[in-house]
Amino acid sequence: MAPYEVLYGRKCLTPLYWTELSEKQIHGVALVRETEEKVKVIRDCLKAASDRQKPYAYLKRKEIEFQIGAKVFLKVSPWKKILRFGRKGKLSPRFIGSYEVIERIGPVAYRLALPTELERIHDVCFMCRCCDDIVLIIHM
Structure with missing residues (x-):
């Protein structure tokens, strides 16, 4: 069998x-x-x-355009945020940053100026707009 x-x-x-x-x-x-x-x-x-x-x-999808030099937050994958930040579940960060946009690569793809501790992260990825009024920087 x-x-x-x-x-x-x-x-x-x-x-x-x-x-x-x-x-x-x-x-x-x-x-x-x-x-x-x-x-x-x-x-x-x-x-x-x-x-x-x-x-x-496509109902909730928005193609947000950023200017070169704008500050943005970087989306962290669920598995990587557990490995990097040591927190699981609701308390783990979804976005980290704020990082500066260096170059526009495609319609919604941008290259970011990442610090040296994030050099292993691909520098072209999903991001969201950073509010200039609020300082939400997570130090690694």
Whole structure:
């Protein structure tokens, strides 16, 4: 008995099981054609689902433009903030900074002037606007 059958209690459904096998013989060309048709149907369904969900993903997305020399906060990934700052959960920082924009690379991509202790972080990444009134600098 295969490990999949032991774990799930049924046979693993590979592409061979997509066709109904009423005969003992499997004809190679017909099987390949049927499998390709099923793969095409699956791709079309995935494309339709992606097209249906895309407008909802872009509802809250904003393309904010920054000027060169502006101060911005840098978004920290969830795993890296645990490693760097030693805090997990609600108290760990989501954004660090403020850092100066050096160069505009793309429509929403900017290069930042990062300090030496953050040299291993990629300097082109997601950021948000820094309010000039509030000083929220986290020292490493």
